[in-house]
Amino acid sequence: MVKVAVIGGTGYAGAELVRVLSGHPHVELTMITSRRYEGRPFSDIYPAMAGIVNLTCRAFSEEAVSKSADVVFTALPHEISMGVVPGLIDQGKKVIDLSADFRFKDPALYEAWYEPHQAKELLKTAVYGLPELHFNDIQKASLVGNPGCYPTSVLLPLMPLIKAPFIDPDTIIADSKSGTSGAGRSVSLTTHFCEVNEAFKAYNVAAHRHNPEMDEVLSLFAGRTIHITFTPHLVPITRGMLTTIYVGLKEDVSTRDVASFLDSFYADKPFVRICPMSRFPNTMYVRGTNYCDIGFHVAERTKRLILISAIDNLVKGASGQAVQNMNIMLGFAETAGLDQPPFPL
Ligand SMILES: NC(=O)c1ccc[n+]([C@@H]2O[C@H](COP(=O)([O-])OP(=O)(O)OC[C@H]3O[C@@H](n4cnc5c(N)ncnc54)[C@H](OP(=O)(O)O)[C@@H]3O)[C@@H](O)[C@H]2O)c1
Numbered sequence: 047m048v049k050v051a052v053i054g055g056t057g058y059a060g061a062e063l064v065r066v067l068s069g070h071p072h073v074e075l076t077m078i079t080s081r082r083y084e085g086r087p088f089s090d091i092y093p094a095m096a097g098i099v100n101l102t103c104r105a106f107s108e109e110a111v112s113k114s115a116d117v118v119f120t121a122l123p124h125e126i127s128m129g130v131v132p133g134l135i136d137q138g139k140k141v142i143d144l145s146a147d148f149r150f151k152d153p154a155l156y157e158a159w160y161e162p163h164q165a166k167e168l169l170k171t172a173v174y175g176l177p178e179l180h181f182n183d184i185q186k187a188s189l190v191g192n193p194g195c196y197p198t199s200v201l202l203p204l205m206p207l208i209k210a211p212f213i214d215p216d217t218i219i220a221d222s223k224s225g226t227s228g229a230g231r232s233v234s235l236t237t238h239f240c241e242v243n244e245a246f247k248a249y250n251v252a253a254h255r256h257n258p259e260m261d262e263v264l265s266l267f268a269g270r271t272i273h274i275t276f277t278p279h280l281v282p283i284t285r286g287m288l289t290t291i292y293v294g295l296k297e298d299v300s301t302r303d304v305a306s307f308l309d310s311f312y313a314d315k316p317f318v319r320i321c322p323m324s325r326f327p328n329t330m331y332v333r334g335t336n337y338c339d340i341g342f343h344v345a346e347r348t349k350r351l352i353l354i355s356a357i358d359n360l361v362k363g364a365s366g367q368a369v370q371n372m373n374i375m376l377g378f379a380e381t382a383g384l385d386q387p388p389f390p391l
Pocket of ligand 1: 053054055056057058059060079080081082083121122123124126144145146193194195227228229230231232359360363364
């Protein structure tokens with residue numbers, strides 16, 4: 047059994063990590079850290095885990111974490127992660143960071159959208175943890191920057207097609223809707239019940255921090271600069287993310303042709319499900335799972351390809367993908383601990 051710690055384990059992404067890891071066949075969860083809940087049983091904070099997780103939350107200390115674990119998940123806010131991760135790497139730990147701090151290759155791009163980077167050297171060796179794109183690099187990595195939820199939902203449908211001759215990469219518009227757990231557990235007016243219930247709104251229009259992340263990954267993969275027009279929305283559901291992408295077509299292409307690009311790219315990828323033509327993804331079908339469902343349609347009248355993806359923002363958009371990355375880093379089956387069947391409704 048591999049010993050694993052979750053830093054920031056009482057936030058939404060951290061708690062979801064605790065859930066997934068507690069059912070993992072090759073892992074022993076040895077430590078959960080929290081400042082606010084130090085000394086309190088994890089099951090006091092999340093009573094659903096009573097009888098399943100018997101750990102008490104502890105304050106973070108590099109020494110204690112290093113003694114307790116070989117693999118460390120950091121589920122902390124950006125800026126905080128980059129203060130914690132370098133010490134853990136120096137101690138020889140494998141680290142999967144869920145914040146934005148180790149997702150960027152270009153430190154200047156990170157600094158333009160976030161804050162000064164305190165561990166730039168590590169960006170050279172950190173691997174962007176999208177397993178469907180970087181499987182081989184993840185196998186060798188000591189530090190994985192786990193992708194953002196919106197980028198995961200945008201990149202997975204686009205990657206198989208971005209180099210196709212019929213796609214116009216300068217015309218991509220992505221429109222995403224996220225459940226409110228995407229904003230984390232801290233209390234804020236924007237996620238207050240009365241502000242989100244029976245409401246549906248756009249926010250950070252063309253200015254969301256996940257936009258440069260998707261642009262950088264797609265540009266490196268496509269070998270040319272790509273800028274996506276991206277608008278996120280908040281919907282009154284707890285978990286789930288639905289993304290609709292519109293791409294201009296340079297040549298006539300059939301829905302069947304698009305299907306064959308998607309099918310062949312994802313033929314051996316266990317967590318991407320391509321929907322049959324004329325069935326479209328629904329957040330309900332991926333709830334609590336590590337799946338990304340992808341649907342597609344060619345709008346012949348307007349010469350646009352429409353791609354639709356659904357993920358659970360807390361699983362494939364965060365903690366499930368982080369465990370998938372750990373599985374790959376440690377040579378376990380990619381699906382270990384992540385293979386529970388979805389709820390049918
Ligand atoms: N929610 C999602 O759907 C999602 C998806 C993808 C990625 N992520 C990323 O995952 C990370 C965690 O997100 P979240 O949604 O779980 O946030 P959250 O619910 O606000 O949890 C944040 C966690 O970090 C700890 N923390 C906060 N400030 C800290 C500080 N200054 N020093 C040390 N610990 C601190 C908190 O616990 P204490 O205050 O008790 O220490 C808590 O456990 C973020 O970087 C986020 O961008 C989240």
